[in-house]
Amino acid sequence: MVFPLRLRRRGGNKKEIIPVMCDSEIEIMIPAQFRCPISFDLMKDPVIMASGITYDRESIEKWIESGNKTCPVTNTVLKTFEQIPNHAIRKVIQDWCVEMGSNSGIQRIPTPRVPVTPQDASEICGKLLAAARRGDHQKCGEVVGKIKNLGKESERNKKCLRENGVGLALCVCFDAFVCSENAFLLEEVLSVLTWMFPIGSEGQTKITSAASLRCLAGFLRSMDDSVRRNAAFLLKELLASDETHVVTLAGVDGVAEAFVKLIRDALCVSSTKSSLTAIYHMISNNPKMVSKFLETGLVNLAVEIIVDAEKSLCEKALAVLDAICETREGKEEIGKNALVMPLLVKKMPKISELATMSSVSVIWKLCKTENAATAIEEAVRMGAFQKLLVVLQVGCRGGTKEKATELLKMMNPHVGKLEVGCVDSSMDFKYLKKPF
Incomplete structure (x- = not known):
């Protein structure tokens, strides 16, 4: 004790x-x-x-x-x-x-290990690069194992290794063996790379080759949950840094299903966040991916997350819905879900500014479809008119102000004619700024 x-x-x-x-x-x-x-x-x-x-x-x-x-x-x-x-x-x-x-009952303080020095990190890089060039997967495995153990010892070690080129060496190693059958070595490299970011432009070039991206996408379907989490994290980081990788990833069969399954399995909050972020970048930069994700039931899954998820998850799920709404089929699918409009109205402006921006954007897009009249009437019944007034009073950035103003003009003729229900009374207009 x-x-x-x-x-x-x-x-x-x-x-x-x-x-x-x-x-x-x-x-x-x-x-x-x-x-x-x-x-x-x-x-x-x-x-x-x-x-x-x-x-x-x-x-x-x-x-x-x-x-x-x-x-x-x-x-x-x-x-x-x-x-x-x-x-x-x-x-x-x-x-x-x-x-x-x-x-x-005081325990003896363990003898601390000597922290990694920049020179140690350079030597580790040299050994790993030399082994990768020789194609010596056994030696690479030993060096990667050493890196992993050093990182476990302290955050200081992680920082030293990260700042002295070890990330680049790991990317070179991954790319060198990506076409081999040594999945264990690649999984070990993957686990270490998750705490090596940022890896620099040269490292990204190595890890984002077509073969490497296909391999990472394949890891999303691994039987090992930790491998799936690591692959999702790495792909999220790579897609966020360079949108050109989306094209390569989009060509991998089953990648949409793998990301959505990772969300549905709810392994942990971080894996869900990584998957939602990766999906957002894929849809935003390649609208053709929307149809693939719609087939997986992504819309209903995102709505379930928005219902009671914590702030960050809610923001990401709303952003995904906003990206899906960029396509006609995406708007049609979202419009079929009866919970969408009530949830969008409810989340303004309670969650955060980002969540409000996405909510307003989705409502605006739904109200500009062929079924605009139905969407506008539903939004008014849910109390969207009052919430949009609050949004304008609180202040908003980007194009949210313009979208909110246009929505108010669309809804104004219907206010008073429709019975307004489900208005969030907890708002009580407490966010409104006083005019004096």
């Missing part, structure tokens, strides 16, 4: 140790030299800075990453940010933990 060790200030800068009682009512006092001068917590990985002061590595790194260039204690400018492990104090702290543990 581990007990929290806390400190508080009393009178100026004087620090007082707060004893923590264990089950046997033994007070635990942290020696001052064991505490980090920044966090006042027990140091787990003590390091010495150029000023000669010892800090916990995590605390001093956060201090430096925040833009500070001075020593927190001495306030002198640090000539170098090199962190030298203080093995002596760490050993003393570990011995103290062992001594206290016999009575209080």
